[in-house]
Amino acid sequence: QSALTQPASVSGSPGQSITISCTGTSSDVGGYKYVSWYQQHPGKAPKLLIYDVSSRPSGVSNRFSGSKSGSTASLTISGLQAEDEADYHCSSYTTSSTHVVFGGGTRLTVL
Amino acid sequence: QVQLVESGGGVVQPGRSLRLSCAASGFTFSNYGLHWVRQAPGKGLDWVAVIWYGGTNKYYADSVKGRFTISRDNSKNTLYLQMNSLRAEDTAVYFCARDTAGVRGVEYYFDYWGQGTLVTVSS
Numbered sequence: 263q264s265a266l267t268q269p270a271s272v273s274g275s276p277g278q279s280i281t282i283s284c285t286g287t288s289s290d291v292g293g294y295k296y297v298s299w300y301q302q303h304p305g306k307a308p309k310l311l312i313y314d315v316s317s318r319p320s321g322v323s324n325r326f327s328g329s330k331s332g333s334t335a336s337l338t339i340s341g342l343q344a345e346d347e348a349d350y351h352c353s354s355y356t357t358s359s360t361h362v363v364f365g366g367g368t369r370l371t372v373l
Numbered sequence: 374q375v376q377l378v379e380s381g382g383g384v385v386q387p388g389r390s391l392r393l394s395c396a397a398s399g400f401t402f403s404n405y406g407l408h409w410v411r412q413a414p415g416k417g418l419d420w421v422a423v424i425w426y427g428g429t430n431k432y433y434a435d436s437v438k439g440r441f442t443i444s445r446d447n448s449k450n451t452l453y454l455q456m457n458s459l460r461a462e463d464t465a466v467y468f469c470a471r472d473t474a475g476v477r478g479v480e481y482y483f484d485y486w487g488q489g490t491l492v493t494v495s496s
């Protein structure tokens with residue numbers, strides 16, 4: 263069981279917007295701004311999309327945005343494209359000895 | 374360009390050992406912290422261990438503490454993971470990943486990843 267809770271799957275049509283949630287506790291998501299999101303296509307390595315809750319690394323499309331409210335972080339993808347079909351993982355700093363925890367991942371299907 | 378290439382995975386019996394390597398290129402290896410992150414088949418990501426850029430600070434997930442050892446050779450631009458007393462639940466693809474912090478330490482953000490190497494623990 264993952265420390266952070268994500269929905270197993272979400273779906274949307276091309277051009278639409280979707281939001282993926284990531285729920286933790288005050289010891290991780292709720293207590294710090296150190297939340298990140300990764301995109302992973304099947305059989306590939308993850309790619310950093312968002313860090314510090316809402317910052318994007320250079321080269322990442324502005325269709326990807328992050329936010330946080332309380333102990334729930336969210337990733338929003340606007341203007342869905344077929345290439346966005348992938349797994350999305352959230353991560354957060356944690357006060358536990360593990361230092362960082364991940365969610366279980368969310369499979370995005372573009373209909 | 375930054376490249377991380379893992380090797381050393383395979384099938385191993387429970388209780389045995391395995392050493393993974395991660396060869397790096399395209400950046401100043403000694404200036405970055407490095408992590409091992411694993412992914413069991415069909416599951417999410419699971420952080421394993423980190424080593425700071427100088428190699429002095431190392432931290433482990435509770436699930437591998439005392440069994441796994443992370444190390445690096447800055448002269449060879451290579452990261453290692455020595456895995457002892459392997460268990461079935463260690464079966465996963467193991468990724469090496471670069472931390473974003475550079476010489477500031479570690480931020481637990483991973484900006485470059487290798488393609489992974491599969492470790493299967495089975496009798």
